[in-house]
Amino acid sequence: MYGRLVQRCKNSTDCDFLYDSELCYECIDTHKSFKCLYSERLQECVDVLFSFDMRNCQNCILCTNGRNLNYCIENKQYNKIEFEKKKTEILSSQKNIEEAKENYIKIRDRALVKYASATKCNNTTGDYMYNCHDGVMVFDASDTKNCSYVADVDKIIDCYDCNNTYTGAERCYNVMGNLSSNNNMCTIYPMYCNDVQYSDSCYHCQSCFGCVGINKKNYYILNKEYSKEQYQKIKEEIVEQLKSDGLYGDFFPPELSLFGYNETLAHEYFPLSKEEALKRGFRWQEKTTGTYGKETIKEKDMPKTIGEVSEDILNEILVCKDCKKNFRITKSELDFYKRMNLPLPHKDFECRHQDRMKKRNPRKLWHRSCMCDLKTHQHGAEKCENEFKTSYSPDRTEKVYCEQCYQQEVS
Template sequence: MKVPEPKSCPDCRSQRRWGFRNQDTLYKRKCDFSGDTMISLYSQDKPYKVYKEEIWWSDKWDPMDYGRDYDFNRPFFEQFNELLLDVPRRGMHQDGTNENCEYITFGVGNKNCYMMFASFYCEDILYGTWCGMSKDCVDCRSCMNCEIMYESYSCTKCYNCIHCYTCENCQDCLFMDDCRNCKKCIGCKGLRNKELYIYNKKATKEEYEELKSQLLKRDLAEEEKKFNKWKLQFPNVHLEMQNCEDCTGEYINNAKNCHFCYNMVLGAEDCKYCQIAGWQGKDMWDCTTTGKECELMYEMHATLTSQNCAFCSFCRFCSDTYYCDCISNLKNCFGCSGISHKQYCILNKQYTKEEYEELLPRIIAHMTETGEYGEFFPLSISPFAYNETQAQYYFKLNKEEALEKGFKWIDEHQVQKGFTGDSCSCIDCNKAFRITSQEKRFHEKIGVKPPTQCIDCRRKRRAKLVKLQTIYDRTCDKCNKEIKTSFAPDRPEIVYCKPCYQESLIN
């Protein structure tokens, strides 16, 4: 792709991309076009113009009105930051295919969902993240093709399960970890094709019903702590991969030649240092939430169905495009924001093909001299405070550390979030939080007590289940074979290589 070698390590590059993604910190603010109140990813005090989604996508304004000449006497990132401050931004990053989903971000084809983030084709989901094609689930993360799920993570094709993790084709289960094709089981790990098991031992139907009844009356968050402690006696596979060839990473399926990648789903090939990507993507390096038939991608964030692009954020249906933000259907564009269905544009200014091809090499040479070319946008020009973004989730910093690095920070007392009707106090942080009527109906339906933690504390608790984006060298705890794993050497879990782990499963 004719770009320089990166100047920073893979983690720092990932941190930089995540720092441009506020996914789940929402506010009430005014639309800067209509003046109407809206739910937005941008707090009212942000210096950006923010439009409601339907206005942003309409022809009521023209992003080309903000076009400008390139100034060879100033750094590119300085000029691009000024463009970001001028061009209106999308309030919630929805694409118009959602129904009754005002409080969701990065959603496609969803219906009747609330406080759900980065999910697609879901219905009646509350407080979900990275879910797909699922229905009637609450407080779940990375659940695909699931129904009636509560407080579960990384499950596929499961039904009526509570506090289940990395399970597939399970039904009527509670507190399960890495189980497949199981039914009416409680507190198990590493089961395959079992029914009526309790703590990895055969049980009667009456014992199952009695224990389930008792658990549903208790504080499930406390029961989760007990289960997590109990399962430490059982081994874990060093890497979660299925149908992969020559791959290293975590939660990868149907991939080939992908290394140091995380959450690569639905097929990927020849990728490296990617996170939450795939979807038939090929030749992608340093890409975050990128895929769906993308090819030749480098240092990209939030991209789909594009080819030969680099250093872009929120890019779809583009080709031969570099250093752009919030764009769609572009070809041969550089340094643009908010434009669509264009080609041969630089800083939102239209050029002829000949003008573009004469000017672009000069800009690249200038950026090479300033040390900017080949680097993703610096976090200093992110529209969000560091602690509003997913970077804080994967690379946690305190206020002093963030400010020292030149990142933005927002104190909670600075901005009042736009949610009222709070009726409960969180037992962990004492913040008030609301239990919606839809949430109450779900709790009654599955027979659980209302949560005692606020939304944020529940989300943080689930986040601890996610293995972070680091691969370590260690040895199998059974055969001493050298392995690569996302379990740090100082963690308490038992870790096996795949052959040893397969032998340990209860079939």
């Protein structure tokens, strides 16, 4: 429930970029983990809470850069009894959880980080990458070859400027929401399509131009069928016109968008003020959806522990602590919080989601050098001189290391 890019997971709530995991809550960028809470960048962890960059760890609270740890708090060893006592105490009330969240931010800001989250990558800049080869500005990507300026992509080759493009797409440019499609350009949601340009929501189509919502069609222009020869002639004329207007190759212009800039994912990754957005030709949505002021329980009167909560809560209207929007708890959420012994959230889904996304690095890169000056490393008495592109901006507090220095310290 309430996640983004949650894949092959069970019984997890409020997680983003969670893979092959179960019973997780408020976890981000986490793989193959079980019963983990309020953590980031976990791999193969069990019962890990408020922790950052952990691999193969169990029973840890407020730890960073942990490898193969068990019963640790703030990276110090405890015995099982001491650990369980501390864990029960932290999870006993909303107040203690909020305190732990604050402590987590402090330890996380001092953690050691690798310049990019990149595994099995070669000659590629970006972040959150797995098995990516030869590309620049590659984010949240796996299995890419010769792809640049792409994000949220998997198994693609020779694509530029594509988002949400998956399973074997090749030679696509300026495409959004692309599945198993080749040779497409400036198009939204082409699924199993080849040679489609300036179209929207086409399925199983070949050679189409300026079409919307068609299925299994060939040689279509503006949703009308032509012979192959006619299609090629008219398409060439349109392309020549677009070229002479200096528009060919550009994506659809912003005024055609059905949404306000502030309602879209773009705003999440590249926030603009209303003035900036309007200046660039985007719309702006003044009225956000939702109801306000209808709450039947004030935020300060919310039950402090899940033990105090009965099914009556399902009939109540709650209010978000931040944006004051009303929200409800559904039965399946309540069951999850009861099962996990977690207090009810004090924020609506959108604010919870925004809080998590703020913890992830931006889709921007800075040129920096390794911050390591450990004398035990190969660079000896000198500071490490390795340089890289990183999504950690220079004003951040983490120690940003190159691959070699990070591996030597953390693995």
